[in-house]
Amino acid sequence: MTVLFSSILTSRSLGNFSFNVINKACACLKSSTVFRDSMETASDLTYIEVKDDNPLDLFREWQQEAKNCATIMPATFCLATVSKEGKVSARNLILRRLDEDGFVMMTDRRSRKSQNLSEVPSAAMCFLWAYKNDTGEHVARQVRIEGPVAEMKKEDYQELYDSEPLPCKIRSHICHQGKKVEWDELKASHDRVMQSVVDGKTDLPMPDHFVAYKLEPLTMEFYGQRDHLIADRVSFAKDSKTGAWNHHHLAA
Amino acid sequence: MTVLFSSILTSRSLGNFSFNVINKACACLKSSTVFRDSMETASDLTYIEVKDDNPLDLFREWQQEAKNCATIMPATFCLATVSKEGKVSARNLILRRLDEDGFVMMTDRRSRKSQNLSEVPSAAMCFLWAYKNDTGEHVARQVRIEGPVAEMKKEDYQELYDSEPLPCKIRSHICHQGKKVEWDELKASHDRVMQSVVDGKTDLPMPDHFVAYKLEPLTMEFYGQRDHLIADRVSFAKDSKTGAWNHHHLAA
Numbered sequence: 001m002t003v004l005f006s007s008i009l010t011s012r013s014l015g016n017f018s019f020n021v022i023n024k025a026c027a028c029l030k031s032s033t034v035f036r037d038s039m040e041t042a043s044d045l046t047y048i049e050v051k052d053d054n055p056l057d058l059f060r061e062w063q064q065e066a067k068n069c070a071t072i073m074p075a076t077f078c079l080a081t082v083s084k085e086g087k088v089s090a091r092n093l094i095l096r097r098l099d100e101d102g103f104v105m106m107t108d109r110r111s112r113k114s115q116n117l118s119e120v121p122s123a124a125m126c127f128l129w130a131y132k133n134d135t136g137e138h139v140a141r142q143v144r145i146e147g148p149v150a151e152m153k154k155e156d157y158q159e160l161y162d163s164e165p166l167p168c169k170i171r172s173h174i175c176h177q178g179k180k181v182e183w184d185e186l187k188a189s190h191d192r193v194m195q196s197v198v199d200g201k202t203d204l205p206m207p208d209h210f211v212a213y214k215l216e217p218l219t220m221e222f223y224g225q226r227d228h229l230i231a232d233r234v235s236f237a238k239d240s241k242t243g244a245w246n247h248h249h250l251a252a
Numbered sequence: 253m254t255v256l257f258s259s260i261l262t263s264r265s266l267g268n269f270s271f272n273v274i275n276k277a278c279a280c281l282k283s284s285t286v287f288r289d290s291m292e293t294a295s296d297l298t299y300i301e302v303k304d305d306n307p308l309d310l311f312r313e314w315q316q317e318a319k320n321c322a323t324i325m326p327a328t329f330c331l332a333t334v335s336k337e338g339k340v341s342a343r344n345l346i347l348r349r350l351d352e353d354g355f356v357m358m359t360d361r362r363s364r365k366s367q368n369l370s371e372v373p374s375a376a377m378c379f380l381w382a383y384k385n386d387t388g389e390h391v392a393r394q395v396r397i398e399g400p401v402a403e404m405k406k407e408d409y410q411e412l413y414d415s416e417p418l419p420c421k422i423r424s425h426i427c428h429q430g431k432k433v434e435w436d437e438l439k440a441s442h443d444r445v446m447q448s449v450v451d452g453k454t455d456l457p458m459p460d461h462f463v464a465y466k467l468e469p470l471t472m473e474f475y476g477q478r479d480h481l482i483a484d485r486v487s488f489a490k491d492s493k494t495g496a497w498n499h500h501h502l503a504a
Binding site for chain 2: 042043044045047072073076078079080081082086087088089090091092120122123124125126128130131140142144146165166167170171174175176177178179180181182183186187190194228229230231232235248249250251252
């Protein structure tokens with residue numbers, strides 16, 4: 001994925017954040033005074049260190065670091081689903097919760113992604129974090145996750161709905177996600193519901209179409225890159241019999 | 253997609269950028285002194301204004317604005333593909349060029365995405381930009397694009413390879429993308445190639461497995477949100493007979 005690399009090289013004024021990254025010694029560059037500090041004439045490899053066999057721990061570590069570095073929307077991921085006819089689609093969602101057994105997301109049951117998941121109950125998630133650390137290094141990290149997706153029981157996500165801010169609850173009530181609308185009609189509908197809230201006539205209970213899913217990871221791949229170095233990748237796969245995770249490096 | 257919304261609410265210190273966003277008047281809020289400036293008690297709708305029938309123009313406008321606001325990696329998108337068995341996957345790439353007829357991306361022909369595209373030659377792309385504008389508003393915008401994908405002729409992307417920085421060219425030569433590797437072996441391979449470059453023994457010509465694809469958009473969906481307002485969506489579809497685009501708003 002050379003692609004991330006070039007982008008980082010052209011990114012500007014990313015701020016000043018605190019962050020640690022582990023890299024093996026860059027013998028090739030350090031032995032040369034000619035090819036230092038220039039992407040035109042220098043090159044080396046990033047190295048991802050895996051301290052633990054459980055990729056969820058590495059995921060938490062990377063996401064926390066992204067949060068610490070004030071990365072915008074560190075819980076956002078792209079979700080890819082497919083219809084029974086094999087038509088693929090993708091959109092961004094927010095990770096609502098990370099349980100020991102999987103990644104929790106919420107949506108409208110009438111959406112295309114819910115339709116896809118009812119037909120093909122598996123999906124791919126892709127997180128991306130990019131930031132500059134406190135030593136001035138540009139960092140880009142991606143985590144790709146794949147596995148089966150199952151609808152959760154209402155009692156397991158009721159608290160997620162309950163903690164939604166008001167506009168999100170109103171949206172759940174007025175929007176039939178993905179349906180064609182006239183903006184002015186939707187606005188009028190919004191204002192009516194808003195007025196009902198103001199008048200104390202509704203507390204916007206969780207609608208039946210409000211649904212949560214959990215993706216249980218079977219594979220997780222970590223992509224890490226620092227400055228203009230070539231990226232490293234580490235792929236984790238879950239053993240279907242033992243449930244144990246094993247991992248290896250992949251060429252970028 | 254309530255999801256983006258919540259994330260924005262919790263994002264921190266996003267900087268201070270210049271930006272313009274168009275919104276219809278918020279009568280509901282402006283008529284109330286009680287429910288102003290608080291996500292706990294206020295709500296309204298974002299409005300996306302479409303000035304032109306060609307969604308590529310709106311895409312360029314949104315991407316340019318993201319660039320102007322120093323958004324990190326504004327050319328990055330998530331690409332979702334599917335295998336002939338219907339297994340979906342997703343990863344981030346960089347938009348290399350936007351032609352009048354489509355979106356250009358590059359990769360390694362031996363990668364999983366290339367394998368997918370050889371089996372199912374269509375894909376979904378998803379761009380996400382999030383930033384704070386110069387009036388302090390948090391903006392989140394997403395563009396989803398779907399359509400057939402075709403491999404390009406070498407002469408149509410040779411210049412893209414030629415303009416790659418050195419580490420990207422080295423990566424193309426040493427990495428069999430997605431293949432299991434021993435990091436130390438890859439590092440040794442890297443250093444050998446780097447030494448050949450230093451010694452003037454190779455100028456790293458474009459490898460045969462370096463390939464570019466173009467996605468021709470048939471549908472494009474724009475998702476826009478400002479602060480804690482409910483998002484607006486506009487969906488464009490291309491008429492297969494006339495090639496003309498038509499559009500309408502969608503519920504978020």
